[in-house]
Amino acid sequence: MTKQSWKPGTMLSPLPPALISxxxxxxxNVMTAAWTGIICSDPVITYxxxxxxxxxxxLISKNKEFxxxxxxxxxxxxxxxxxxKSGRDLxxxxxxxxxxxxxxxxxxxxxVQCPVSIECKVMEVRPFGTHDMFLAxxxxxxxxxxxxxxxxxxxxxxxxxxxxxxxxxxxLGRKIGKFGFSVEKKKKQPAAPKASxxxxxxxxxxxVRTMEETFVENGVEVVTRKPKFKKPxxxxxxxxxxxxxxxxxPAGDKARKFADKRRKTTSYEGKPYKKRxxxxxxxxxxxx
Numbered sequence: 657m658t659k660q661s662w663k664p665g666t667m668l669s670p671l672p673p674a675l676i677s678x679x680x681x682x683x684x685n686v687m688t689a690a691w692t693g694i695i696c697s698d699p700v701i702t703y704x705x706x707x708x709x710x711x712x713x714x715l716i717s718k719n720k721e722f723x724x725x726x727x728x729x730x731x732x733x734x735x736x737x738x739x740x741k742s743g744r745d746l747x748x749x750x751x752x753x754x755x756x757x758x759x760x761x762x763x764x765x766x767x768v769q770c771p772v773s774i775e776c777k778v779m780e781v782r783p784f785g786t787h788d789m790f791l792a793x794x795x796x797x798x799x800x801x802x803x804x805x806x807x808x809x810x811x812x813x814x815x816x817x818x819x820x821x822x823x824x825x826x827x828l829g830r831k832i833g834k835f836g837f838s839v840e841k842k843k844k845q846p847a848a849p850k851a852s853x854x855x856x857x858x859x860x861x862x863x864v865r866t867m868e869e870t871f872v873e874n875g876v877e878v879v880t881r882k883p884k885f886k887k888p889x890x891x892x893x894x895x896x897x898x899x900x901x902x903x904x905x906p907a908g909d910k911a912r913k914f915a916d917k918r919r920k921t922t923s924y925e926g927k928p929y930k931k932r933x934x935x936x937x938x939x940x941x942x943x944x
Contacts, residue, residue: 666691669821673735675725675770676704677756678715680763684756686748687712688739690820691787692724700794702776705787711743716790720778721762725770728816729827734769735818736825761795771800771815 671690679685689712691705704724706713716722727735734752741748749756756765759775766773776792783789803815812828819826 667822670819670826671821672726673739673818673820673825674704675727675731675735675738675754675767676706676712677723677725677767678712678719678721678764680719681756681758681765684749684765685711685715685743686725686738686754686767687743688735695791701779701791702774702794703789703791704776705784705789707787708783713788716778717781719763721764722776722778722790722792723759723762723764723766724774724776725767726772726774727767727770727818729818729825730816731769732818732825759796760798766798771803771817772810773798 672692673688673690674692675686676689676692677684677686687706687710689704689706692703695701695703702724704722706716712722731754734754737752738748738754741751748754755768757768759766759773762775762777764775766775774794775796775798777795778790778792780791781788782791799810800815803811805811805814813831817828819828
């Protein structure tokens with residue numbers, strides 16, 4: 657792989673195109689800022705970099721508070737619009753349809769359409785050339801309940817958060833792993849079914865209609881064959897000489913007793929058996 661060497665630039669991406677709300681409920685303002693992130697986890701410290709010429713810079717410097725709102729792909733057009741227009745000349749909330757609601761710890765409002773709103777209080781301002789960095793402590797995090805899963809965590813795939821990469825907007829892709837999955841113990845995968853097992857199953861259900869199921873379990877393709885219909889039990893009727901089966905004989909018990917006696921004492925050719933001394937009957941041997 658061959659790489660080209662470019663001059664220094666803002667190539668770090670993707671980033672969250674966050675909606676930075678400032679001011680208060682009576683005079684709110686919002687702007688788009690992708691240059692934001694986490695500095696420390698305990699205490700939770702974040703930052704946002706804003707040009708001094710921005711109206712948002714004026715409001716944050718005055719109130720020392722702001723809210724970082726994470727938008728979804730549905731707000732992409734509004735996110736772009738509030739990033740190119742100034743709040744001094746336009747009511748961005750009325751123009752985009754974004755709605756505000758009171759925050760819990762700061763005066764700056766949070767945005768209703770954003771599933772995550774992070775309330776911040778400014779700790780320090782550091783000027784860096786074209787932008788000033790507002791270092792702030794996170795004092796509250798508000799999450800929309802409809803995007804919280806059964807474990808109490810934010811379901812990012814369901815939320816559909818927006819991403820920004822070098823001038824373009826993207827949606828987050830599918831989940832491919834979690835933190836630490838590369839070193840966690842792997843679950844034992846079941847062994848693939850042996851060919852002999854499948855052949856045995858085929859023989860077992862040779863006379864029965866079968867239904868084949870194929871599924872993938874832990875990366876292994878498993879093929880199972882099951883009988884589609886339960887094999888019917890074979891019902892045999894004892895044939896009686898000179899009479900029908902007892903259940904169907906029209907004469908009932910009397911005919912059944914007669915037929916049983918005749919079956920015991922008479923051969924299939926209708927010839928009587930020779931009576932033994934003990935009272936049993938013996939069939940005559942055929943002379944060849």
